Amino acid sequence: MTAVSAVIPTRNRPDLVARAVRSATAQTMTDLEIIVVVDGSDPVTEAALAAIAEPRLRVLVNPLPVGGGEARNVGVRAAHGEWIAFLDDDDEWLPAKLEHQLAEIAASAVDQPIAFCPIVVRGPDGDHAWRSRPTRPGEAASEYLFVRSSLRAGEGTVGTSTIVARRSLLMAVPFEPGLGRFQDADWILRAAAAGAVFVYCPRRLSIWTAPGQRASITAAHATDWRQAADWIGRRRGLVTARAYAAFLLVRVAALAAASGDRSAIRVLWREARRAGRPGVLDVVLFGARWIVPDGFRRRLRRRLAGVRLPLGQT
Template sequence: MPSTPEVSVVIPTRFRPELVTRAVRGVLAQTVTDLEVIVVIDGPAEDTHAALKLIDDKRLRIVGLPERGGAPNARNLGAQAARAPWVAFLDDDDEWLPAKLEVQLRLAGECAAPLPVVATRLINRTPRADSVMPRRLPEPGEPLSEYLTLRRGLFYGDGFIQTSTIMAPARLMSEVPFTVGLRRQQELDWTLRAVRHPGVELRYASEPLVVWHQDENRERISLANPWEQQLEWLRDSRELFTPRAYAAFTMSVLSSMAAPTRSREVFRELLAEARGHGRPGPLDYVTFLQIWALPPNLRHTLRDRVLGRRR
């Protein structure tokens, strides 16, 4: 292994040895070979340790934590252990296409900003269909909070960022870590805080270079619905959003988490939150009503039929 690799790849994992070994092998197959892979095992997990030890590659490092601290904490600890000037993140259930890091390093080298953050499009893979997200890239001068939250149609994904697509300077990760304890929207929270840091510029690769596996038959954090915690986070983070973005997030993302409650009180609370502290547009109201009116499975099926190509 080189004394100073070009990229450190951080993969947090827990109790998913088959998935994390697939993720590691995908990183080791990158066209960029000057890298290290830091797998942070989030708490005791003998099966995961045993599976990773079968991968014979000196670029792989395993960091085992004595107790569970959550994915944001594991990412932060992995970034702290990184020896490279660049840190890229990969969730254990996702995969990278072979040229992912090569494209990102090239884009970072072309950026005049001292602290470029480079993301990519991804292939959103559900049991029914594949679709590419984000469907569009940021426009010049567009507020990032609006790009990441406003919809131009009834389905999410117009603007989007996901953890497995992010590569950032190690220096930035030491100054702007992930928020420990936040269960959902970890990448949105980090990105909106990171771009406020002096010298940071967000760039996107135009091609999809990550496969985001949306397996719906297994436990995933992104399928949990801690809407009360998310509302608390949103209120505490109001300065990160424009009024338009605040309303859009409340009436789409937050409502998607809360709608399974079928509670009229929650419906009214979120509508009042969006109107009281944000500035909803007509499409926000349509989105809000269809989220509360349609069962999640039906909405997901409609989304895949409209946006995806059948698998």
């Protein structure tokens, strides 16, 4: 059995997916197969992948587009590896990613791990190391993902391209087909409910291309705050009251403010109070979202974006 299967969904981005594949082939852990799932007929991408001389590469083509989550499921079902490592087509792995994460998994002795690591965020102004933190003992997955304890960007980020999990877990708990946004968080919440546990590797091992630099096969669903509120409502049983309120007042409010829909203020506040337990920082961030000028918030975000890395350093 192959140790690890890398699963990369893609559509209409031949140059980017070729770069992602190269980052997978460069892994120091070589017992690896690379499965690219082309989500719908895409002759240009298929040709670009066919030109890569790599015996560990397998290319699957969906007859019709099924979306990012189900494309990952297609790759998982076809995989031969004990472990699945996801990689988005516009992201990259650093060479020792899988080696370090498998070592952390072995040291943890966790039966069903969701292994992840901090990321380097690549944007137009260079690379930033987001200051993510380890999980706390006994911390609910929903609180790690959604509850802010500081103003730092990336504090509870679990990027899809950092995740390593057993194939058996992903077969039992697949990605939700048809879900546009929050695919990774949705899967993590359901996997945690099935007994999976976070395993944190402290090294920065994955490069994430910041929004605005890409247009992924899931990005079209990124702006409707009502869809986001509906999603967390459907997953209410998988999140704590604290996490539910934080998601509404911070994440959903950000989408509403971006659309200029001030009717969301009362809706989100009432629901967070009714069915959640808002924290002080949630309330502060919620108020600031509607009161503080956009320009000031953008400048503050840049200052809190993470450690600026010298050119070429990750």
